[in-house]
Amino acid sequence: MDLEHRQQQVGRELLRHEVRTGLIRQLTGLTDHGIRGLYRSEAGEVPVRHRGKSPVQVTFLWKNEPLREDAAVFVCLWRRESEVLRLEPAEQGLAGRLRVAEGFCDTYGLFRQFCPQSPLTLERAYSVVRALKNQQGIRAEPCERCGALWLVDALAVKGEHCGHCKSAERQALEGESARTRGRKARPRHLDGSPQQQSLFGAGAEGESPRL
Numbered sequence: 001m002d003l004e005h006r007q008q009q010v011g012r013e014l015l016r017h018e019v020r021t022g023l024i025r026q027l028t029g030l031t032d033h034g035i036r037g038l039y040r041s042e043a044g045e046v047p048v049r050h051r052g053k054s055p056v057q058v059t060f061l062w063k064n065e066p067l068r069e070d071a072a073v074f075v076c077l078w079r080r081e082s083e084v085l086r087l088e089p090a091e092q093g094l095a096g097r098l099r100v101a102e103g104f105c106d107t108y109g110l111f112r113q114f115c116p117q118s119p120l121t122l123e124r125a126y127s128v129v130r131a132l133k134n135q136q137g138i139r140a141e142p143c144e145r146c147g148a149l150w151l152v153d154a155l156a157v158k159g160e161h162c163g164h165c166k167s168a169e170r171q172a173l174e175g176e177s178a179r180t181r182g183r184k185a186r187p188r189h190l191d192g193s194p195q196q197q198s199l200f201g202a203g204a205e206g207e208s209p210r211l
């Protein structure tokens, strides 16, 4: 497939995910004129065309624990894709840029299969991997308890347990207090993030994403 065709294909995919024009331009090398043309050709398929800047900050993660868990799953998937990209022969210029954009879209598609209801948009997923790469307010580290990859505020103290372990610890505490009140305790689940386990088995260490 020639480069122009690949540009348009990725551009269409990004428009379907309601990605803003600026980010589409950055990922595909399409001009504003080209993006407008694509948008018109996709009439009916793409509900809204978003302008303005894509999110750069990832503070939305610290206010929403389920979203943060989803983002951790996405980062796991993206790290695997980044390894594949690294193993492929290096492509320069637009071809290289498009290969990364295609890999990113594929990874997001895979992520939606694992988390179909997730509020993590493609743009937000992108802002998370960018922030990790640029070390902007976020770290990815293994949960000390279960080893699953966890995303933490760079200003936070090290050693925070992942969302799944925190929830299991809360359940265990509730069970403990229920037992002291003579009621039957709720079951404990301290085996780590089920989504990440289903993806790769235990743990999710890897190098930084390449975006």
Ligand SMILES: [Zn+2]
Pocket (backbone or CB within 6 Å): 143, 144, 145, 146, 147, 148, 161, 162, 163, 164, 165, 166, 192, 193
């Ligand atoms: Zn954990």
